[in-house]
Amino acid sequence: EAQVTQNPRYLITVTGKKLTVTCSQNMNHEYMSWYRQDPGLGLRQIYYSMNVEVTDKGDVPEGYKVSRKEKRNFPLILESPSPNQTSLYFCASVLTSGNPGELFFGEGSRLTVL
Amino acid sequence: AQSVTQLDSHVSVSEGTPVLLRCNYSSSYSPSLFWYVQHPNKGLQLLLKYTSAATLVKGINGFEAEFKKSETSFHLTKPSAHMSDAAEYFCVVSDWSGGTSYGKLTFGQGTILTVHP
Numbered sequence: 001e002a003q004v005t006q007n008p009r010y011l012i013t014v015t016g017k018k019l020t021v022t023c024s025q026n027m028n029h030e031y032m033s034w035y036r037q038d039p040g041l042g043l044r045q046i047y048y049s050m051n052v053e054v055t056d057k058g059d060v061p062e063g064y065k066v067s068r069k070e071k072r073n074f075p076l077i078l079e080s081p082s083p084n085q086t087s088l089y090f091c092a093s094v095l096t097s098g099n100p101g102e103l104f105f106g107e108g109s110r111l112t113v114l
Numbered sequence: 115a116q117s118v119t120q121l122d123s124h125v126s127v128s129e130g131t132p133v134l135l136r137c138n139y140s141s142s143y144s145p146s147l148f149w150y151v152q153h154p155n156k157g158l159q160l161l162l163k164y165t166s167a168a169t170l171v172k173g174i175n176g177f178e179a180e181f182k183k184s185e186t187s188f189h190l191t192k193p194s195a196h197m198s199d200a201a202e203y204f205c206v207v208s209d210w211s212g213g214t215s216y217g218k219l220t221f222g223q224g225t226i227l228t229v230h231p
Contacts, residue, residue: 004157033219040123042204042221043158058218090157103150103219105157 006106021076023091031094032074036087081113116141120222128230133192135225137205147188148206200229
């Protein structure tokens with residue numbers, strides 16, 4: 001089954017404790033991206049990756065890091081989380097060849113930073 | 115720069131009546147436009163997309179949208195609402211212009227659709 005898998009789905013942590021949210025897709029998609037969703041703000045792009053070893057900043061990259069060492073994985077790293085990073089995070093992927101295809105979203109990871 | 119404005123944060127309709135969710139966009143080139151739906155505690159699912167082909171686009175579950183360049187609008191409609199349509203809807207613009215790049219996506223703020231029995 002084609003899917004984007006995020007882990008963990010729920011996490012409560014404390015300020016300053018490094019954490020990683022993993023994202024994996026099984027569709028051989030080139031493009032992967034991270035978004036955060038906050039009430040009244042829609043989804044805002046954090047980082048995206050056009051392919052392996054190619055990443056770029058989205059609209060709200062501050063406080064986040066990413067890496068793309070393998071095509072299927074695109075982890076989101078919070079080196080020193082702060083309460084303003086409390087949010088619902090989504091990973092998405094898409095096959096970029098030709099027309100922009102359907103963005104496949106993960107189920108979301110709800111992060112609370114105390 | 116590109117932007118998207120969803121004109122209503124909440125829309126409430128009765129089951130069986132038409133649905134209209136409004137979206138205006140701003141883009142300095144020919145954009146690609148999308149509507150996504152998010153059911154509670156779920157990820158987003160693509161409803162339909164416009165990529166410079168037909169201006170009237172049909173999507174899943176009876177939804178359709180019309181691209182109007184002169185009005186910079188991409189409103190989502192459905193003739194008859196169903197209870198299962200209750201969800202949050204997002205209008206999205208992309209600066210994709212062909213080839214292998216996907217482009218930058220900008221999401222609207224979302225419209226919550228409530229459907230009453």
